[in-house]
Amino acid sequence: MKLFERATIPFRRAVAYSAGCWEPTDPRTLLFTGFGIEDGQTGTLTAARWRFIDNELLEPDYAKFRDLLDRRVPVTTLHRDTHGEPDRSARYRRIHRSLGFGAELRAVFRAGNACWGSVALVRDEGQPDFNEEEIAFVARVGAHIAQGLRDALLREAGGAAITDRAPGVIVLDDDGSVRSLTDQATLWLGQIPRDRDTGLELPAVVHAVARRVLDLDVAHPHPEPYASVRLRSGSWLTIHGSILHSAGDDKRTVAVTLAPAAVTEMEPLRLALHGLTPREREVARLLTRGATNDQIARALWISRHTVKDHVKAIYTKLDVRTRAELAAKLFHDHIAPQLDSKRIREFASGDPPG
Numbered sequence: 001m002k003l004f005e006r007a008t009i010p011f012r013r014a015v016a017y018s019a020g021c022w023e024p025t026d027p028r029t030l031l032f033t034g035f036g037i038e039d040g041q042t043g044t045l046t047a048a049r050w051r052f053i054d055n056e057l058l059e060p061d062y063a064k065f066r067d068l069l070d071r072r073v074p075v076t077t078l079h080r081d082t083h084g085e086p087d088r089s090a091r092y093r094r095i096h097r098s099l100g101f102g103a104e105l106r107a108v109f110r111a112g113n114a115c116w117g118s119v120a121l122v123r124d125e126g127q128p129d130f131n132e133e134e135i136a137f138v139a140r141v142g143a144h145i146a147q148g149l150r151d152a153l154l155r156e157a158g159g160a161a162i163t164d165r166a167p168g169v170i171v172l173d174d175d176g177s178v179r180s181l182t183d184q185a186t187l188w189l190g191q192i193p194r195d196r197d198t199g200l201e202l203p204a205v206v207h208a209v210a211r212r213v214l215d216l217d218v219a220h221p222h223p224e225p226y227a228s229v230r231l232r233s234g235s236w237l238t239i240h241g242s243i244l245h246s247a248g249d250d251k252r253t254v255a256v257t258l259a260p261a262a263v264t265e266m267e268p269l270r271l272a273l274h275g276l277t278p279r280e281r282e283v284a285r286l287l288t289r290g291a292t293n294d295q296i297a298r299a300l301w302i303s304r305h306t307v308k309d310h311v312k313a314i315y316t317k318l319d320v321r322t323r324a325e326l327a328a329k330l331f332h333d334h335i336a337p338q339l340d341s342k343r344i345r346e347f348a349s350g351d352p353p354g
Contacts, residue, residue: 003148004036004117005196010141015134017121018101019045021052022196023204024149027114027272030066031057031212031227035204036196044099046199050176052120055091057211062089065118068108075107075139079129096122105130107138111146112275116153153230153273167259170202171244172210174252178202188258191231205229205239210254213241228261228269236261236269270330274317283310288327 004022011017019039023032039045045052055061062081068074078086086092086102096102102125109117119138121130168185172178178201181189192203200207205227212225226240238261244253267288271281279300286296293311297304320326 020121026227031208033205033229078104109146116149209241
């Protein structure tokens with residue numbers, strides 16, 4: 001959240017706004033992993049936090065962050081998306097107007113075709129909509145913020161390894177209140193970086209996963225929602241959610257499990273952190289599983305020459321020379337991140353460290 005706090009300075013100089021909400025994001029699941037509210041300490045947004053969370057995760061509406069990710073310019077205003085009729089938006093009708101807000105600007109911070117964060121800025125009712133120059137500024141600055149978020153995670157991923165790997169469990173009622181939690185869950189919660197001015201009982205990432213669980217269609221099979229968050233130590237924690245079923249209880253309860261991220265869970269995120277494109281990530285995953293260039297070409301329906309180009313780009317971005325070094329790099333980024341490139345090559349070659 002420190003990067004977002006610094007980002008508000010140039011934002012306010014170029015784009016006037018009354019309040020804002022900033023969220024770092026897990027690029028794989030697009031669930032926010034933190035929450036920073038900026039409303040001049042009035043408590044206006046904090047009091048309405050659940051309404052905004054439910055609107056983003058559970059309700060259909062205009063200018064959702066997930067939709068912005070695929071746009072050429074990942075910035076818009078509610079006025080633009082509703083073609084000048086903001087009353088078409090449930091968020092505007094049910095939340096903004098009741099809080100005295102009008103114009104809204106939304107943006108996702110995108111780098112390497114992945115979303116690393118997002119922001120929603122609002123102005124008081126009666127103020128003009130965000131103009132083209134302001135939208136263009138947010139788009140330009142947003143690309144740098146995305147790069148900063150990604151690079152910060154990449155640099156800080158070399159923290160201490162987790163020594164206690166036992167999972168923790170939190171049981172939440174459908175209103176987000178805590179019914180029970182284990183001692184280990186309390187330990188993990190204390191290691192998650194603090195959000196800013198949210199007033200939430202738990203870290204925002206826990207609530208994001210829990211709310212996404214409540215949105216699932218229980219009648220059909222589905223993967224459990226999850227998100228990964230970097231701890232203060234630099235290690236990674238994965239947060240999974242699932243519905244708990246109990247006889248004779250109409251209330252829906254959610255079990256949230258907090259456990260150290262597995263190597264396989266972190267591989268896609270590690271590749272994204274190094275700036276690999278979606279296609280390069282596919283190639284890299286096949287490389288680490290021992291596929292030959294011909295096998296990769298057939299699996300991805302691309303030419304062998306294209307595979308070679310992707311492999312060259314992957315090696316350059318991860319500073320490795322062979323597929324063995326690539327596997328070692330990804331492994332040691334997670335298990336022993338203090339190893340430098342020289343020692344990774346020694347490990348990959350089988351030679352003892354000097």
